Amino acid sequence: MSLVSQSPLRAQPNKHRALAPDPAARFRRSLDHVAGDIERLLDRLLAPQASPGERLRPARLLHAMRYASLGGGKRLRPFLVVESARLFGAPRRQALMAASALECVHCYSLVHDDLPAMDNDALRRGRPTAHKAYDEATAILTGDGLLTFAFDILSRSQTHQNPAIRIELISALARAAGVGGMAGGQMLDLAAEGRFAIGHRSDLGFDDIRTLQAMKTGALLQFACASGAILGGADRKARSALEQYGAAIGEAFQVADDLLDIEGDAATLGKTAGKDAAAHKATFVSLLGVDGARQRLKKLVGKAERSLAPFGDDGEVLKAAAHFIASRRS
Amino acid sequence: MSLVSQSPLRAQPNKHRALAPDPAARFRRSLDHVAGDIERLLDRLLAPQASPGERLRPARLLHAMRYASLGGGKRLRPFLVVESARLFGAPRRQALMAASALECVHCYSLVHDDLPAMDNDALRRGRPTAHKAYDEATAILTGDGLLTFAFDILSRSQTHQNPAIRIELISALARAAGVGGMAGGQMLDLAAEGRFAIGHRSDLGFDDIRTLQAMKTGALLQFACASGAILGGADRKARSALEQYGAAIGEAFQVADDLLDIEGDAATLGKTAGKDAAAHKATFVSLLGVDGARQRLKKLVGKAERSLAPFGDDGEVLKAAAHFIASRRS
Numbered sequence: 116m117s118l119v120s121q122s123p124l125r126a127q128p129n130k131h132r133a134l135a136p137d138p139a140a141r142f143r144r145s146l147d148h149v150a151g152d153i154e155r156l157l158d159r160l161l162a163p164q165a166s167p168g169e170r171l172r173p174a175r176l177l178h179a180m181r182y183a184s185l186g187g188g189k190r191l192r193p194f195l196v197v198e199s200a201r202l203f204g205a206p207r208r209q210a211l212m213a214a215s216a217l218e219c220v221h222c223y224s225l226v227h228d229d230l231p232a233m234d235n236d237a238l239r240r241g242r243p244t245a246h247k248a249y250d251e252a253t254a255i256l257t258g259d260g261l262l263t264f265a266f267d268i269l270s271r272s273q274t275h276q277n278p279a280i281r282i283e284l285i286s287a288l289a290r291a292a293g294v295g296g297m298a299g300g301q302m303l304d305l306a307a308e309g310r311f312a313i314g315h316r317s318d319l320g321f322d323d324i325r326t327l328q329a330m331k332t333g334a335l336l337q338f339a340c341a342s343g344a345i346l347g348g349a350d351r352k353a354r355s356a357l358e359q360y361g362a363a364i365g366e367a368f369q370v371a372d373d374l375l376d377i378e379g380d381a382a383t384l385g386k387t388a389g390k391d392a393a394a395h396k397a398t399f400v401s402l403l404g405v406d407g408a409r410q411r412l413k414k415l416v417g418k419a420e421r422s423l424a425p426f427g428d429d430g431e432v433l434k435a436a437a438h439f440i441a442s443r444r445s
Numbered sequence: 446m447s448l449v450s451q452s453p454l455r456a457q458p459n460k461h462r463a464l465a466p467d468p469a470a471r472f473r474r475s476l477d478h479v480a481g482d483i484e485r486l487l488d489r490l491l492a493p494q495a496s497p498g499e500r501l502r503p504a505r506l507l508h509a510m511r512y513a514s515l516g517g518g519k520r521l522r523p524f525l526v527v528e529s530a531r532l533f534g535a536p537r538r539q540a541l542m543a544a545s546a547l548e549c550v551h552c553y554s555l556v557h558d559d560l561p562a563m564d565n566d567a568l569r570r571g572r573p574t575a576h577k578a579y580d581e582a583t584a585i586l587t588g589d590g591l592l593t594f595a596f597d598i599l600s601r602s603q604t605h606q607n608p609a610i611r612i613e614l615i616s617a618l619a620r621a622a623g624v625g626g627m628a629g630g631q632m633l634d635l636a637a638e639g640r641f642a643i644g645h646r647s648d649l650g651f652d653d654i655r656t657l658q659a660m661k662t663g664a665l666l667q668f669a670c671a672s673g674a675i676l677g678g679a680d681r682k683a684r685s686a687l688e689q690y691g692a693a694i695g696e697a698f699q700v701a702d703d704l705l706d707i708e709g710d711a712a713t714l715g716k717t718a719g720k721d722a723a724a725h726k727a728t729f730v731s732l733l734g735v736d737g738a739r740q741r742l743k744k745l746v747g748k749a750e751r752s753l754a755p756f757g758d759d760g761e762v763l764k765a766a767a768h769f770i771a772s773r774r775s
Contacts, residue, residue, distance in 0.1 A: 168617060169625020170660050175641060176624050176632040227589060232581035251562035252640070255585065256632050259557060260624040262589065266596045267619035270612050278608040282600050285615060287498060289597035294506050294590040295499020302506040302586050310582070311505060330500050 142435035149197050149214070150190040152207075156215045157184055160268060179249045179257040180264070184222040187240040191440070192217050195339035195364075198433050199357055202426055203347020209275055213284055213342045216268040220292050221335060223261035226254050228301060262292070275346060283345050291338040300331025308396050319397040325366065328399075332372075333365030356425050360433065363419035367441050370412050373398040374405065375443075412441045472765035479527050479544070480520040482537075486545045487514055490598060509579045509587040510594070514552040517570040521770070522547050525669035525694075528763050529687055532756055533677020539605055543614055543672045546598040550622050551665060553591035556584050558631060592622070605676060613675050621668040630661025638726050649727040655696065658729075662702075663695030686755050690763065693749035697771050700742050703728040704735065705773075742771045 136144070161181050165171050193214030200210035229236040229244040230251065237247050246254035268274065269285050290296055304327055305311070307319055319327075340361035344354035377400055400408045419437035423430030466474070491511050495501050523544030530540035559566040559574040560581065566574050576584035598604065599615050620626055634657055635641070637649055649657075670691035674684035707730055730738045749767035753760030 165625045166620060168620035169623070169629075170656060170664070171629070172624050173629045173632045173636070175636065176629055180624060223589075227585055230582075230585065232585060250640070252560075252635050253632070255557055255560065255562060256628050259553075259588070259592065260628045262592055263619050263623035263628065266615055267623060270616035270619060278612045282608045282611055285596055286600035289593050289600060290496060290498035293499070293593035293597060294502050294510060295495045298586050298590045298593065299499075299501070299503045299506055302503045302583070305582050306503070306505065310580070326500060334500070 138431040138435040139438070142432050142439060145198060145432055146189065146191070146194050146436075146439075149194045149211075150188075152197075152211050153190050153193045153215055153218060154185060156211050157181075157218065160215060160264075161185070166267070175249070175253060176256055176260055179245060179253050180260050182248060183226045183245050183257050184219060184261060187242065188218075188222075190214075190218065191436075192221055192335060192339040194436065195336065195361070195433075196342050198436070199340045199343020200346045201343070202357075202429055202433075203344060203349045203353070205343065205347035208273070209346055210343060212268060212271065212274040213346060214339075216265040216274070216284075216288065217335065217339055217342065219261040219265040219268065220288065220297075223258040223265075224292075224297055224301070224335075226261070227258040230254060233301070233305070280345060280348070284342055287338055287341055287345065291334040296330055296334035297332075300327055300329070300334065303327040304331055304396075321402050324397055324399060324402060328366060328369040329362065332369045333362055336365040336368060337361035353425065356422050360419050360422035360437075363415045363422060364437050364440050367412055367415040367419065367437065370399045370408050370415065371441055371443055373400040374408055374412075376400070377405070416441045468761040468765040469768070472762050472769060475528060475762055476519065476521070476524050476766075476769075479524045479541075480518075482527075482541050483520050483523045483545055483548060484515060486541050487511075487548065490545060490594075491515070496597070505579070505583060506586055506590055509575060509583050510590050512578060513556045513575050513587050514549060514591060517572065518548075518552075520544075520548065521766075522551055522665060522669040524766065525666065525691070525763075526672050528766070529670045529673020530676045531673070532687075532759055533674060533679045533683070535673065535677035539603070539676055540673060542598060542601065542604040543676060544669075546595040546604070546614075546618065547665065547669055547672065549591040549595040549598065550618065550627075553588040553595075554622075554627055554631070554665075556591070557588040560584060563631070563635070610675060610678070614672055617668055617671055617675065621664040626660055626664035627662075630657055630659070630664065633657040634661055634726075651732050654727055654729060654732060658696060658699040659692065662699050663692055666695040666698060667691035683755065686752050690749050690752035690767075693745045693752060694767050694770050697742055697745040697749065697767065700729045700738050700745065701771055701773055703730040704738055704742075706730075707735070746771045 158181075161177060161184065163172055163174070163177060193211070196214035196217060197207060197210045200207070200213075225239060226245045228234050229239055230246055236244050238244065242248070244254075245257050249257070265288065266285060269281055269288065271281075274284065275281050292298065294302075303323075307324075307327060337358055338361075340357040341354060343349075344357045349357070376398070399411065403411055416437045420434050423433055426433075488511075491507065491514065493502055493504070493507060523541070526544035526547060527537060527540045530537070530543075555569060556575045558564050559569055560576055567577050568574065572578070574584075575587050579587070595618065596615060599611055599618065601611075604614065605611050622628065637654075637657060667688055668691075670687040671684060673679075674687045679687070706728070729741065733741055746767045750764050753763055756763075
């Protein structure tokens with residue numbers, strides 16, 4: 116499939132180009148558009164009616180799953196799925212299905228990471244975390260339910276008419292989220308806090324933190340970009356370009372997060388600030404310093420932009436996304 | 446596909462039949478054989494080497510996943526997958542892949558159910574539960590990792606050459622395990638303990654308990670039987686017969702479990718006995734009495750046997766399994 120998408124933005128005659136909104140504005144508009152679509156789709160998927168093969172959906176668990184997945188978040192991962200899929204001409208409604216599955220996995224990870232036994236957070240997106248709003252047992256099941264539901268969504272024919280494509284998405288998501296991806300990254304992160312008397316802060320260098328974060332945060336962001344390529348039947352080269360972009364913004368995301376942790380406050384973050392320092396946790400900032408971390412961010416944005424070169428103007432919105440991630444304030 | 450399998454047992458001439466071991470002995474042999482195969486397969490699947498798409502498998506998490514899934518259990522669910530698949534001539538190596546995925550889901554559910562916030566159990570199969578052997582955070586991640594890994598396994602071409610069949614397995618497993626299945630059943634079970642000030646013991650009748658248990662325990666047992674039919678490309682009628690068998694033994698399993706909870710002891714059970722009564726939990730025994738529960742068991746075994754009628758002699762080992770489930774002592 117050609118790298119040149121059939122998007123309306125591309126079809127616009129050059130003489131009107133000056134009138135088109137700049138990439139940053141188009142990024143904002145797309146992010147909002149995707150967020151609205153994902154909200155509606157998840158609301159529909161997490162309806163009280165049971166699907167074939169299900170017995171019933173117990174109200175308390177369904178409500179908690181909705182609490183954890185609806186009504187919040189920038190929906191950055193879904194945006195990346197939709198924009199990546201657009202590069203390859205994949206239908207938006209299919210991209211939204213894959214994106215909603217990915218968002219379920221992301222939300223499950225937040226619910227479990229917030230648990231008292233893990234990061235013990237009371238606030239998330241300015242609201243009580245799931246175990247505070249409900250209780251610990253319900254929160255554990257909420258995460259389990261959302262993770263399982265992601266694979267239900269990806270297995271549906273609405274995600275893609277070709278079962279082989281759905282299988283490719285499922286395989287990629289399972290590996291991005293599992294022991295060799297996100298869950299493994301969270302394990303390394305807990306070890307980095309010195310919980311298990313091995314791998315405490317002083318043991319971890321820059322490469323260790325990069326690996327940890329590439330697993331904990333990067334793997335899902337990379338899947339977001341790869342899934343668009345998978346849905347659109349992209350060739351290996353194009354998929355690899357998207358994955359490199361995903362890796363760069365994944366690391367940028369975490370560097371920005373580490374900067375926010377020392378610079379932000381709970382009001383703008385919607386979560387507790389200063390936790391990393393309190394936990395004596397090695398971060399990009401503790402390793403590189405604030406200025407070093409800012410330089411690293413700049414370098415990563417450049418890397419993300421260069422990865423998109425094969426897509427020409429069609430990559431502008433994703434480039435704007437990289438800038439947004441690097442400069443976000445919450 | 447014909448209901449008549451191509452199994453060697455079937456091909457055996459009638460004059461030798463009298464010399465063949467009885468169904469109960471064949472059941473025992475098959476159960477042991479499957480247990481050995483599953484142990485070896487899970488050991489290989491959960492190797493330290495990362496799969497493509499994974500970064501690395503952190504030692505602590507991988508060890509805990511192995512601790513929770515290797516070296517224990519009767520492997521009843523894998524046995525059901527293998528024996529069901531055999532009815533339809535599906536290759537054993539494919540059945541073992543599906544069975545190992547199912548066992549990962551089963552083991553994840555044990556790890557999470559044992560957590561302090563859930564059933565707070567210290568013993569499982571005569572060993573410390575995962576959060577006792579490791580810690581709570583590691584146990585949460587262990588469950589998450591095993592659940593995710595199940596879908597990784599099912600997405601592999603070794604499970605079946607046809608992606609559409611793999612998708613059918615994934616869809617069925619996700620629904621059996623999720624909010625409308627096992628996870629939802631655990632939610633109902635916690636509610637039945639009166640934790641959330643609704644649905645406490647006196648509210649639950651026989652049908653409620655049946656629904657709860659059909660979700661919590663029955664859904665995975667039913668999937669075990671259905672997955673053999675899916676792998677073997679069985680027609681709707683044959684698959685439905687297997688699912689009815691699965692539903693009957695699922696309920697029988699739970700009735701037997703409830704009887705064991707009041708009759709067993711920790712030494713033979715390998716877990717803490719008498720917990721249901723201590724939790725004032727409605728069970729089949731509290732609702733039907735010991736004699737009523739024993740009668741119910743008998744009825745369910747009859748139902749399981751009748752469901753297997755279309756398979757003739759090929760169903761004998763599964764019939765023996767139903768008797769085993771009803772009469773088990775641990």
